[in-house]
Amino acid sequence: MKSTRLPPELQAAWEEIETYAKEYGLDFFPIIYEVLDYRTLYETAALGGFPIRYPHWRFGMEYDQLMKGHIWLGSTIYEMVINTNPSYAYLLEGNEMVTQKMVMAHVAAHVDFFKNNMWFAHTNRKMLDEMANHAARVQRMIDRYGYETVEEFIDICLSLENLIDYHAPYIKRPEAQTHHSVLAEEDLPVVEGLPVERSYMRDYINPPEFIEQQRKRLERERARQKKFPENPQKDVLLFLMNYAPLERWQHSILEIVRDEAYYFAPQGMTKILNEGWACCRYDTLVFTDQGVLRIGDIVAQRQAVRVSDGETPQAVYDWAAFENYETIRVRTRRGLELEGSVNHRVMLPDGGWRRLDELQVGERVRIGGGQNLWAQQYVALDWSPVRHATLAQIADAAEVEVETVIRYQRSVRGVHATTPASLVAAYDAAIADHGPIIRRRVPIRVPEVVDERLAAFLGYLCGGGHISAVRHAIELMTADEDQARAFADLVRSLFGIEARWRRDGNRWRVSFYSRDAQDFLVHLGLKTGVAAREKRVPDVILRSPKPVVAAFLRALYDCDGCAGDAGVVLSTASEEMGRTVQVLLLNFGILASRCANTDGTWHIRATGRSAAVFFAEIGFGLARKQAALAHSIEDRRRFQREEWSDEIVAIERGRAHVYDISVHATHRYAAQGFINHNSYWHSEIMTKKALRDDELIDFADHHSGVVAVHPGRLNPYKLGLELLRNIEFRWNTGRFGKEYEECEDLAAKLSWDKQLGLGRQKLFEIRRLYNDVTFIDEFLTPEFVMEQKLFTFRYNRDTDMYEIASREFKEIKEKLLFRLTNFGQPFIYVEDGNYNNRGELYLRHRYEGVELKMDYARDTLRNIQRIWTRPVHLETVVDEKRRLISFDGRDFSERKMD
Structure with missing residues (x-):
């Protein structure tokens, strides 16, 4: 009988396989397993994997064949999976555990392929329900018209189910769709020429050559109209549905057969390739050659960046996103935090890996930075001021004095008997077209790139600055006159505006007014109003080269930092600002601690060797603070050996959308201060992950049966698996491209190894874009054909035997492509x-x-x-x-x- 709940040992096995599959980067729909006895399994297989289909003798015949093969030939269905969301897969009751695990690993790869391959993008993911609807519709027809009548017509339709256009969902063909009857023609027009009252004028008004020309034109038009369809149509079933004289129930039957044919088509188009085939929160900061980016943005934009693996830069080749996952958030003693899926792994100090849900308080993890991996180009800015209307412009438009406009504005636009109607209209039109009204326009220069000057200006504002949303004033408060002067100089050089600065108690207040400058800073991500606890490092700084980031941090520390015997310390009211600065410092090689104070602020502290690196790489702009830092690091006895590892002090559970990137070679990346492991596949998972020592012989026995080669038959498992392995090897060693192809030294080609490590990247690309025809056409090589001992064969009527026809690569490839193109039909x-x-x-x-x-x-x-x-x-x-x-x-x- 059918069981909808996996036994505990199978459930545990699936959870293990699922974890390993996701660690490899496989991205699949939820999978629901059913454990069936062999009769129920073969019944389901006869129905194409669906529990309910319309009644037809073909399904009974297929069940009979499957059962006879099982009883008399010992054939067994190892796995069966349906391309739906969620996907349903079936396990045979009584199979050994190693077989069940192999099936689960294989199913995970299948469903990953269903979800991500472009040839499955147009399939109906709710086909389980659709099949049930088809069955109900056919049963109603049987009740009305009789079983034999309906079955006979189904027989006719099924015999034609291959007459469809397998590429129709992906290619828009210029096929004619004439929607009028071609049989019921109207009276044909006749060429008579213009009416003539006097017969002797006929040849002058309607010359014979003109009449003949019009007659030929009409014949051509008539011939064109007779052509139906105007272009050849490959989808024969669709043509019959549109134009054959069918009754409504017959049209429904034909529609059902055609829909199901298109659903199963991609599986036939990708059988060889398909048979061969862990994450962090969105805001996790990753060190890349395009700057310090959020992993969610990398995945959403599918950015092919290079990331640091904690030691060297590596290329990202695949991206994955998973919604609403259970997560683990860990925090270290230094204040570093990471949130990821429960199966996400981080590196330990000894180089090993540990899942987040396996970490315990007190364990140590390795800390990593970007090893000075930064963006190389200034961030370009594409921003222009909004055209705000001024009071003077409104006064000119309404032909009134500016004071009249001001009185109208101050009275909350109260309309009085003396208020000119032209003023009301001009004021409302200005707001509708340009937004808020300003008193006067102060034109500014707009920076075109984020350079060191703009970075310093932003650092000052993120430290001691303030943007008033009411007065539209941009201000900096500082106790240092040199800092006030430097800020005013930046305002002048960046925007062309003279800032005013004056003493305010024991501090300096530097301010300037510009609606355009305010809009520009808001565009860059700065907050207005009371926002000390909401400040953050602008994204344009995170995406900037090292000198720009250093200029930002230098100005920020000039405002909110200090130096002394305790090292160099930044104090900020914003938790987000402190967290990001701590991660940025890691990329400079600065190991800092982050902790909360009783006054609600956060301190980011670097001491010893890290303080010395700060002095050399960033430093203070203010001479007195830089001198204090130099003095604190002069006594090198304070230096202690810094351990780039940290202790876990807190672990919390939650839920979030999570994201992952795949990195070639080392399969790891530095993010948020941790070294993270990124997340084909049934043999890969089984042999390297899920297989126990005592299961090895059984796995080898079952696996050899799956990939065995049989006379006269192409085994898609074998061909797909071996060709994918070959591709991974070639792209890892660089055995592709012009240089390799043009090499004539056989010994050099046999030992060729560029150590590119691009194999896994290429496999994920193939998984997304290829079907069997394009897969074989592009990647089958003469070397692979020789290695696998492939050949073509033919039947010899004289000897009544099959014999080898050719071992030539060209003929083998042509034979394979012919067999696969249109399924050999x-x-x-x-x-x-x-x-x-x-x-x-x-x-x-x-x-x-x-x-x-x-x-x-x-x-x-x-x-x-x-x-x-x-x-x-x-x-x-x-x-x-x-x-x-x-x-x-x-x-x-x-x-x-x-």
Whole structure:
């Protein structure tokens, strides 16, 4: 009987396999497993994997064949999975545990392929429900018209189910869709020329050559209208649905057969490739060659950046996102934090890896920075001021004095008897077109890039600055006159505005007013109003080169930092600001601690060697603070050996959307101060992860059966698996491209190894973009053919035996591509739906060197004629000669066309 709940040991095995699969980067729909006895499993297999299908004798025949093969030949269904969301997979009751684990690993790869391969993008992910609806619809037809009548028509439709356009969901073809009857023609127009009252003027008004020209034009137009469809149509079933004289129930049957044919088509198009085939929170900061980026942005934009693996830069080759995952947030004694999925792994001090849900308070993890991996180009800015209307402009438009506009504005736009109507209209129009009204416009220069000057200006504002949302004033408060002067100089050089500065108690207040400058700073991410606890490092700084980031931090520390015997310390009211600065410092090689104070502020402290690195790499702009820092690091006895590891002090559980990137070679990346492991596949997972020592022999036995080669048959498991392995090896060693192809030294090619490590990246690219035809066409090589001992064979009538026909690469590849293109079936097109102007159907076979099987061709013509009801013709090639085979509903006929 069917069980909808996995036994505990199978559930544990699946959880283990699922973890390993996600660690490899596989991204699949939720998978629901059903454990079935062998009879129920074979019943489901006979129905195409669906528990409910419409009734038909074909399914009973397939069940009988499966059962006989199981009983008499010992054949076994190892795995069966449905392309739906969620996906359903079936396990055979009584199989050994190693077999069940192998099946689960294989299913995970299948569902990953279903979800991510472009050829499955248009399939119906709710096909389980759709199949049930089809069954209900057919049953209602049976109740109304009788079982034999409906079954007979289903037989006809199923015999034609391959006459579809397998590429229709991906290519828009210019096929004619004539929506009027071609049989019921109106009276044909006649060319008569212009009316003539006097006969002797006829030849002058309607010259014979003009009449003949118009007659030929009309004949061409009439011939064009007779052409139906205007272009050959490959989807024969669709053409029959649109134009054959079907009853409504017959149209529904044909529609059901066609829908199911298109659903199963991608599985046939990707069988070889398909058989061969852990995360952090969005705001996790990753060190890249494009700056310090959030992992969620990298994934969303699929950025092919280079990241630090804690030692060297590595390329990102794949991206993944998972919604609403259970997460673990860990915090270290230094205040570093990381939140990721429960199965996300981080590096330990000894180089080992530990899942987040396996970490315990008191354990130590390795700390890592970006090893000075920064962006190399200034961030370009594309911003222009908003056109605000001024009081003077409104006064000119309304032809009133500016004071009148001010009085109107101060009275909260109260309309009085003395208020000119022109003022009300001009004021409302200005707000509608330009937004808020300003008193006067102070034009500014707009920086084009984020350079060191703009970075310093932003650092000052993020430290001791303030942007008033009411007065539109941008201010800096500081106790240092040198800092006030430096800020005023930056305002002048950046924006072309003179800032005012004055003493305010024991401090200096530097301020300037500009709506445009305020809008510009808000565009860069700065907050207005009371925002001390909401300040953050602007994204344009995170994406900037090292000198720009250093200029920002230098100005920030000038405002809120200090130096002394305790090292260098930054104090900020913003937790987010402190967290980001701590991560940025790691990229400079500065190991800092972050802690909360009783006054609600956060301190980021660097001491010893890290304080010395700060002095050399960033430093203070203020001479007195830089001198104090120099004095604190002069006594090198304070230096202690810094351990780039830290102790876990807190662990919390939560839920969040999580994101992952795949990194070639080392498969790790530095983010948020941790070294993270990124997340084909049934043998990869089994042999390297899930297989226990005592399961090795059983796995080898089962796996060898799966990939075995049988006489006269192409095993997609074997070919797909071996070719994917070959591709991974070639792209890891660099055995591709012009240099390799042009190398004529056999010894050099045999030992070729560029150590590129691009194999896994290439596999994920293939998973997304290829089907069997493009896969074989691009990646099958002569070396692979020789290694796998592939050959073509033919039947010898003289010896009554099959024999090897060729071992030539070209012939083998052509044979494979021919077998895979259109599933090895002939290409049939609708050429004319009104042949001979009698509503007859004209089909054409695209001859490609292989003749049609004439018995199949005649049966197909017979069934198409039963749907079309008029004679049907098929153009093909027999013995290198064009032939036209016809069926009128009673007899077949054939005539030569050459």
